[in-house]
Amino acid sequence: MGRGKRARGEIMDITRVSDIAQHDGQQVTVQGWVYNRTDKGKLTFLLVRDGSGFVQCVAFKGDLDETLFDRIRHIPQESSVVVTGTVRADKRAPGIPGGYEIGISDLQIVQAADEDYPMALKEHGVDFALDHxxxxxxxxxxxxxxxxxxxxxxxxxxxxxxxxxxxxxxxxxxxxxxxxxxxxxxxxxxxxxxxxxxxxxxxxxxxxxxxxxxxxxxxxxxxxxxxxxxxxxxxxxxxxxxxxxxxxxxxxxxxxxxxxxxxxxxxxxxxxxxxxxxxxxxxxxxxxxxxxRISYDEAAEMLKQIRDETDDPEKKELLTFEWGMDFGSPHETELTNRxxxxxxxxxxxxxxxxxxxxxxxxxxxxxxxxxxxxxxxxxxxxxxxxxxxxxxxxxxxxxxxxxxxxxxxxxxxxxxxxxxxxxxxxxxxxxxxxxxxxxxxxxxxxxxxxxxxxxxx
RNA sequence: UCCUCGCUAGCUCAAUUGGCAGAGCGAGCGGCUGUUAACCGCUAGGUUUCAGGUUCGAGUCCUGAGCGAGGAGCCA
CATH class of the missing domain: 3.30.930.10 (Bira Bifunctional Protein; Domain 2)
Structure with a gap:
């Protein structure tokens, strides 16, 4: 990845994704991780997150040497990367904040992630999500x-x-x-x-x-x-x-x-x-x-009314209430819905x-x-x-x-x-x-x- | 502590009355210049939570265990 080499001791000027809109038209370098990759023939889209946001980075085969483009095309999800390219506004660009993307001119892989990253980009069950x-x-x-x-x-x-x-x-x-x-x-x-x-x-x-x-x-x-x-x-x-x-x-x-x-x-x-x-x-x-601001007495009265108005026997049961009780979760929900x-x-x-x-x-x-x-x-x-x-x-x-x-x-x-x-x-x-x-x-x-x-x- | 429910591929789920273990996503390879959870083709991927039982035959039925979830109570 010769293009991105810097002289020793040179201070790298890093742009935060959250500030991307301020750099429209400029060349920037972003440090982050590959959240997602979409390979589309001569185009490859990387969604890169850097902690401050998510930004789409686009690699076009015609702009890059073959080795680099091929490396980008196969980069595993969650690999850590340093991306350099030009910011451009594009309504199609996803991300947070979104609306801007980086046309990649160089990309260095800090670590190529193992290929068995377990988090799918779809929904997960609670237990799996919490274990990870x-x-x-x-x-x-x-x-x-x-x-x-x-x-x-x-x-x-x-x-x-x-x-x-x-x-x-x-x-x-x-x-x-x-x-x-x-x-x-x-x-x-x-x-x-x-x-x-x-x-x-x-x-x-x-x-x-x-x-x-x-x-x-x-x-x-x-x-x-x-x-x-x-x-x-x-x-x-x-x-x-x-x-x-x-x-x-x-x-x-x-x-x-x-x-x-x-x-x-x-x-x-x-x-x-x-x-x-x-x-x-x-x-x-x-x-x-x-x-x-309502008093407990007023709240109790409202609950009694809500309970009287419902035909659902289960709800009636849940909303059982007498003065002196603390409110349970069902009571709070009914009250605040008003x-x-x-x-x-x-x-x-x-x-x-x-x-x-x-x-x-x-x-x-x-x-x-x-x-x-x-x-x-x-x-x-x-x-x-x-x-x-x-x-x-x-x-x-x-x-x-x-x-x-x-x-x-x-x-x-x-x-x-x-x-x-x-x-x-x-x-x-x-x-x-x-x-x-x-x-x-x-x-x-x-x-x-x-x-x-x-x-x- | 009580009530209800769930457990099948890495993930999310399907499998008819008890009759060959399946799909999508993800992964790998290939194709495509605008993808938004892309799409198309191919490949790999399984101790169906565990232990017993019934049966010619169990993912499915029965008994028990484990793990988890939602709710109640208690609270923020």
């Missing part, structure tokens, strides 16, 4: 989803960092259950008995706000429950802001500004990816504050929520909690509440839930030294990404998913 996650993520759908994920994470940090919040991460190894209910992963911890992988950083965040005012923790969260649905992972990422001097109404204001920002940012920076996924973008463009924006449901029964939630004034059976349910059946993406700020009430709740008081002494201290009304929430990153991408399974929204049946690869 390390290769599956190269495919456009997975690549697009994970690009959206990175932008969601960036938007999360951007919003908090520019709105006066301090990033203050919380421990992953913890001495006990935060909320006293979930099943946790445990691990031996030197001479201290068992440590547990965190299911939430919230309690630590409550300590942090008394030093820093507004904080957010962002990290992995672990749940050992044997949940086995398209909405569950055993390891997932959660962002948890906590705010001093903040009540439930103010919390909802924060949540809707925050979520709207994420949506806006994804629409701005990842439109091509959403389009490549076939996502209906007009649905996302409607996501602007304010979001509807709205085209995320909807707040606030004021849940105290008995179905965690011990630390502030009671509703004058209605002790209800607490100042709020969930944000995403539309299109994606369900709960945020759970939050105003926290109990009174020391004696909190102590009473700890006793009622049979939690070990000694483990919560530091938490109770927060109510003794300058207690204030405060609130916070936790947002599941993967569920949010699944909603934005229109992904059916949450496991596609994290690079290497961990589920009850899977720790490989």
């Amino acid at each position: 996650r390390h290769l599956w993520m190269r495919m456009p759908s997975q690549w697009a989803i994970l690009r959206v994920r990175a932008t969601v994470i960036s938007a999360i940090r951007e919003w908090f960092d520019t709105n006066g919040y301090l990033n203050m991460d919380t421990p992953i190894l913890t001495p006990a259950a935060c909320e006293g209910t979930s099943t946790l992963f445990e691990t031996p911890y030197f001479n201290e008995g068992m440590a547990y992988l965190a299911q939430s950083g919230q309690l630590y965040n409550e300590a942090n706000i008394f030093a820093f005012g507004k904080v957010y923790a962002f990290g992995p969260t672990f749940r050992a429950e044997k949940s086995k649905t398209r909405r569950h992972l055993t390891e997932f990422w959660m962002v948890e802001p906590e705010v001093a001097f903040c009540d439930l109404d103010q919390l909802m204001d924060i949540e809707e500004q925050f979520v709207a920002h994420i949506v806006k940012r994804v629409l701005k920076d990842r439109r091509a990816e959403l389009e490549s996924l076939g996502r209906d973008i007009s649905v996302l463009e409607k996501i602007e504050p304010p979001f509807p 709205f085209d924006k995320p909807v707040f449901v606030y004021g849940y029964p105290t008995q179905v929520k965690a011990f630390y939630m502030e009671p509703w004034p004058g209605r002790p059976e209800v607490c100042k909690s709020v969930d944000l349910l995403a539309p299109e059946g994606y369900g709960e993406i945020i759970g939050g509440s105003e926290r109990i700020s009174d020391h004696d009430l909190l102590l009473q709740r700890i006793k009622e839930h049979n939690l070990p008081r000694e483990a919560f002494e530091w938490y109770l201290d927060l109510r003794r030294f300058g207690s204030v009304p405060h609130s916070g929430f936790g947002m599941g990153v993967e569920r949010t990404v699944a909603w934005l991408c229109g992904t059916e399974h949450i496991r596609e929204t994290i690079p290497f998913p961990r589920t009850i049946k899977r720790v490989y690869p």
